[in-house]
Amino acid sequence: MGFDYSNTLDGVQSFIDVMWPNGNEAFSATLLAYNKLVAELEEMVTRMVFESYGVEKKLDAHRKMVTYLCRGMKYRGPEKNETNMGFVAHTDKDFITVLHQNGVNGLEVKARDGQWFTVELLPASYIVMSGDAAMAWSNDRLHSPYHRVTINGNETRYSIAQFSFLEGIIETPEELVDEEHPLQFKPFDHLKYLDFYSREENRTLESAIRTYCGV
């Protein structure tokens, strides 16, 4: 389950209203505090990326467009005759994802070289992963990896993710384009890309972002 504007009081409140019509102050305060911290982490990583590419002057305009979606996942262990009760392989459609899990591993990521590996996390660890929008923005420098969840044991896995989206047009900075690195993606409207991906016929594309706005 998930909700939009997840680092704002209004966003959290609209979720709480659905789940607890009589309110749940403690949960609401915890969720908002958590999502704000995770948004700060996302902001910090984004700043590091912009600085490392020498495009920090583009950061303010970028920040003004950022909005977050929070999603909570529950994966129970397989029962008899069931296999893999996880999440099918996909790339994230956002800019940057920050993921956290309870003590149960299960996330697998496909590296650039095609090898799948299991992400083994300490309880206090977070995963920061680039999505399709960051890949397009960076002219293919950041990799938006295929990933999936496979649950083998009996323990239930819980994870919580916060996804960043841009309300507006995403454009590759000209600093990241030159003769050696020709432009790979045309400017695109991030939320319209989500509409595109939500259509049945586009969900099985090898790379929805390349089909949508690849050069």
Ligand SMILES: O=C(O)CCC(=O)C(=O)O
């Ligand atoms: O539960 C996880 O660790 C991954 C979830 C995920 O990939 C997603 O929600 O996009």
Ligand SMILES: [Fe+2]
């Ligand atoms: Fe994902």
